[in-house]
Amino acid sequence: MVNHSASLDRVYQALADGTRRAIVERLVRGPASVSDLARPFEMSLPGVLQHLQVLIDAGLVASEKTGRVRICRIEPTALRAAEGWVTQQRTGWERSFDRLGDVLEKSGDNDD
Amino acid sequence: MVNHSASLDRVYQALADGTRRAIVERLVRGPASVSDLARPFEMSLPGVLQHLQVLIDAGLVASEKTGRVRICRIEPTALRAAEGWVTQQRTGWERSFDRLGDVLEKSGDNDD
Numbered sequence: 001m002v003n004h005s006a007s008l009d010r011v012y013q014a015l016a017d018g019t020r021r022a023i024v025e026r027l028v029r030g031p032a033s034v035s036d037l038a039r040p041f042e043m044s045l046p047g048v049l050q051h052l053q054v055l056i057d058a059g060l061v062a063s064e065k066t067g068r069v070r071i072c073r074i075e076p077t078a079l080r081a082a083e084g085w086v087t088q089q090r091t092g093w094e095r096s097f098d099r100l101g102d103v104l105e106k107s108g109d110n111d112d
Numbered sequence: 113m114v115n116h117s118a119s120l121d122r123v124y125q126a127l128a129d130g131t132r133r134a135i136v137e138r139l140v141r142g143p144a145s146v147s148d149l150a151r152p153f154e155m156s157l158p159g160v161l162q163h164l165q166v167l168i169d170a171g172l173v174a175s176e177k178t179g180r181v182r183i184c185r186i187e188p189t190a191l192r193a194a195e196g197w198v199t200q201q202r203t204g205w206e207r208s209f210d211r212l213g214d215v216l217e218k219s220g221d222n223d224d
Binding site: 005008021029076079080086089096 | 117118120121122123124125127128129130133136137140141142186188191192194195197198199201202204205206208209212
């Protein structure tokens with residue numbers, strides 16, 4: 001549980017940056033080389049590599065060397081974990097809100 | 113777009129901490145006072161208030177003074193934004209993966 005929590009820390013930390021989210025948005029469309037990823041950003045290759053490393057450490061991205069090119073791709077498990085926690089909170093909140101609605105409605109009926 | 117991106121930065125940054133996620137998990141069940149929130153954590157009240165402020169700045173939590181008690185509650189809009197971006201990436205990835213499957217299947221048919 002502690003480990004799971006620590007890994008969610010790293011995932012959300014990695015997503016808390018516009019450039020890193022843009023890298024994820026690009027990789028969602030399919031694998032890409034590091035230089036393909038660097039191209040749209042006005043950023044040095046080391047800068048992009050630093051962001052990539054944060055995404056790799058969080059488990060959101062994997063990279064593999066194919067010949068002389070390093071290819072990056074999405075690791076869906078971490079993406080699903082990030083989605084899972086927040087979806088659980090949103091649905092939990094909606095359930096609480098519905099229950100509150102029911103309570104108010106019943107208390108309204110009693111007032112009649 | 114820049115503002116939206118900056119607000120997602122703050123939301124994911126706020127969620128990148130186990131104590132702050134635990135506060136969200138508690139508030140999802142219903143509003144709570146600051147001291148109710150502080151109770152389960154072995155943490156000083158100022159420590160909890162600091163985490164609360166991060167959640168409030170990110171728009172995930174709102175607080176209101178009722179008499180002498182400050183009551184905190186979830187702000188669902190920020191929760192939905194955090195969910196929306198990550199769900200979009202996950203479904204985007206699944207679509208790309210399915211397309212790749214189709215391509216591989218077709219190329220397999222051609223090999224026959």
